[in-house]
Amino acid sequence: MTTPVSGTNSNTPSTSNSSSSGNAMQQLSGNFDTFLQLLTTQLKNQDPTSPMDSSQFTQQLVMYSQVEQQIDTNTNLQTLIGLSQGQSNNLAMSYLGHNVVLNDGSGVLSNSAVTWNYGLDNASAATTLTVTDSSGKAVYSTTGETAAGTHEFDWNGKDSSGNQLPDGLYKLTVSATASDGSAVTTSVASDGTVNGVDTSGSSPQLVIGSAEVPLTSATLVTN
Numbered sequence: 001m002t003t004p005v006s007g008t009n010s011n012t013p014s015t016s017n018s019s020s021s022g023n024a025m026q027q028l029s030g031n032f033d034t035f036l037q038l039l040t041t042q043l044k045n046q047d048p049t050s051p052m053d054s055s056q057f058t059q060q061l062v063m064y065s066q067v068e069q070q071i072d073t074n075t076n077l078q079t080l081i082g083l084s085q086g087q088s089n090n091l092a093m094s095y096l097g098h099n100v101v102l103n104d105g106s107g108v109l110s111n112s113a114v115t116w117n118y119g120l121d122n123a124s125a126a127t128t129l130t131v132t133d134s135s136g137k138a139v140y141s142t143t144g145e146t147a148a149g150t151h152e153f154d155w156n157g158k159d160s161s162g163n164q165l166p167d168g169l170y171k172l173t174v175s176a177t178a179s180d181g182s183a184v185t186t187s188v189a190s191d192g193t194v195n196g197v198d199t200s201g202s203s204p205q206l207v208i209g210s211a212e213v214p215l216t217s218a219t220l221v222t223n
Contacts, residue, residue, distance in 0.1 A: 092204035092215050095194045100206065100218040105171045107190035110209035112157040112164060114190065116172045119150045121185040124176035129153055132171050139165060144174060169211035194218075 107114045120127065127144035139159040145151040153172065157165045176184035196207030205212035 088215060089197075089199045089204050092197045092199070092206060095206055095215075095218065095221060096197060097194065098221045099191055099193050100208070100213075100221055101189055101191045102213060102217050103187070103189045103219045104217045105173060105188040106213060106217055107155075107170055107172060108192045108208045108211045108213070109155070109157045109165070109167045109170055110192075111167065114155050114157070114170065116153045116155070116188055116190045117150055118144065118153060118172065118174045118189075119187040120145070120148050120174075120176055122178060123148045124184045125179040127174065127176040127184075130173045130175070131155060132173065133165070134169050139170070144176070146176075167210045169213065 105116075107116050118129070124146045127146050129142050129144040130138050131140040132138050140155065141160060144153065155170075155172075157167070159165055172188050172190075174186040174188055176186055178184050192208035192213075194206045194208055198205040198207060198212055204215045206215055206218055207213075
């Protein structure tokens with residue numbers, strides 16, 4: 001059985017980034033080799049009766065050491081980045097077929113339906129629920145519950161004018177104000193089943209329905 005993974009095109013951002021990084025390393029290494037050649041030539045051709053000034057020579061050795069350290073640092077960083085990306089990809093793959101809980105307000109509209117759970121730390125005098133699309137544009141707004149505790153909000157994917165919006169990733173923001181005018185602390189969560197993983201970018205994306213969600217948005221995995 002094959003594992004559903006999307007975005008396996010070889011012309012991916014990660015490939016492009018790796019190529020750019022490799023070119024930069026080649027250029028840095030080339031400059032390093034050129035520096036060594038110039039320093040060696042300078043030492044061979046110096047006037048024995050008037051040798052290179054010791055302070056100047058020391059400065060050039062310091063420059064040599066700094067370039068060498070920079071190359072080693074870049075190489076080690078590339079290795080660490082590669083290991084980190086591999087671990088993230090493996091972690092994302094382990095989410096396949098599992099239900100994930102998103103606590104950043106995101107919710108996936110699928111078949112014109114999505115459900116959020118939102119919480120109020122204290123009772124409010126007024127609660128406003130606002131749904132925004134993937135570009136951050138507010139598409140729907142309504143009043144919410146005012147009692148302290150957890151509440152459920154079901155949205156049918158229609159905007160404030162009654163137009164049906166396409167399935168995809170949306171976000172719910174809850175704004176609540178207490179009777180004394182102070183802001184009430186709120187929380188928002190939704191869930192969905194991971195049916196694919198996109199590893200084509202610099203960080204893996206969980207595919208839920210027709211939307212992609214960053215791995216970092218999934219704070220809990222349930223069976």
